[in-house]
Amino acid sequence: MPAPAVPLPLPQPEAQRRAPARRTQRLPPAADAAKRALALEAHRRLCAEYGCPIGYFQALDPLDELVSSLLSHRTKNRDSARAFAALRSAFPGWAAVRDAPVAAVERAIAGVTWPEAKAPALQRTLRAITEQRGGLDLSHLAALPDAEAAAWLAALPGVGPKTAAAVLSFSALRRRALPVDSHHHRVAARLGLIPQGLAVGPAHAVLATLLPGDWDAQHFYDHHQVLMRHGQRRCFFRNPACGDCVLRDLCPEGHARLGAAAPA
Numbered sequence: 001m002p003a004p005a006v007p008l009p010l011p012q013p014e015a016q017r018r019a020p021a022r023r024t025q026r027l028p029p030a031a032d033a034a035k036r037a038l039a040l041e042a043h044r045r046l047c048a049e050y051g052c053p054i055g056y057f058q059a060l061d062p063l064d065e066l067v068s069s070l071l072s073h074r075t076k077n078r079d080s081a082r083a084f085a086a087l088r089s090a091f092p093g094w095a096a097v098r099d100a101p102v103a104a105v106e107r108a109i110a111g112v113t114w115p116e117a118k119a120p121a122l123q124r125t126l127r128a129i130t131e132q133r134g135g136l137d138l139s140h141l142a143a144l145p146d147a148e149a150a151a152w153l154a155a156l157p158g159v160g161p162k163t164a165a166a167v168l169s170f171s172a173l174r175r176r177a178l179p180v181d182s183h184h185h186r187v188a189a190r191l192g193l194i195p196q197g198l199a200v201g202p203a204h205a206v207l208a209t210l211l212p213g214d215w216d217a218q219h220f221y222d223h224h225q226v227l228m229r230h231g232q233r234r235c236f237f238r239n240p241a242c243g244d245c246v247l248r249d250l251c252p253e254g255h256a257r258l259g260a261a262a263p264a
Contacts (some may be wrong), residue, residue: 035193038250039210042191045246046226053218054225058170062138063094063129065171066153069163070122075112083109094136098126121158128156141168146176161204169224174217178208179224183231190235190253 060068067087072080090108091097097105106119129136141149146168153164161180168177180188185200193210194203211223234241242254 036210038191039193039207040212042187042193042247042250043223043226046230047222049246050226050229052222052226054222056170056174056221059172060170062141062167062171062173063136065167066125066138066159066163067094067097067122069166069170070125070158071109071112071118073113073118073163079111083112083115086111094126095130098123098130098136125156125158138167142173149173149175150177161201165204169217169221176215176217176220178204178211178220180204180207181224181228183229183235184224184227186237187227187231187235187247190240191247191251 058065058068068080068084071083071087075083086108087097087105090104091100100123102120102123105123106115109115109118109122112118126136129138133140141152144152149168150161150164153159153167154161165177165179167173168175169179180200180203182200185194185203188194188203188207189196189198194206198206211220215223230245230247234245240254240257242248242251242257245251245254248254248258
């Protein structure tokens, strides 16, 4: 993707602003355009850094991906993968998980964070799908437009914007959806793509509007992956490696941490 022809405007670090903008305040078109340009330039540089297109790590059906995503909240990938495999081994299917004693499900997923909360939450989600669909089947999502499919998933108990986007993007559906995890969110906030105080949930819709309308599912997946990887490998929560960052000239927080003057 070609770089913008003119230098990108760099927003001031949050600490230097006199007052934070209200979350409901609509940005002027010029600000929207600047943020879109910034998002595209960050995408271009990070894709060069981490190698795009990035291969999908799995191709589960939507229901399997939903269960996997629910288990993965605040849990390392290897631990949630083990818990998912343990569920598949302990029960003959998701209907059996839905109907099992909650203690049995909790034992199977003991390796994840908060199994005592995730076990009943998972069963509630599976019961809601059964009530709405007459069984445990999410095949109807393939026929829905992206926004409608995301809204249907997000209406399920225990499913938020991140889980809905993960199901659509990571599963065999391969849809245009943008999951935002804590690493992705941190990089976006430090770049100034979203306000520092905006929570992860509402950040999904804001960040998705910055991406081109002609992007396909692979572009959306790549965008999430490169921002997430950058947060894991450079833009750490504590002591980010700003001096070794391909985005440092675009990042107001990087300039503040390095003691450099932000461009006018």
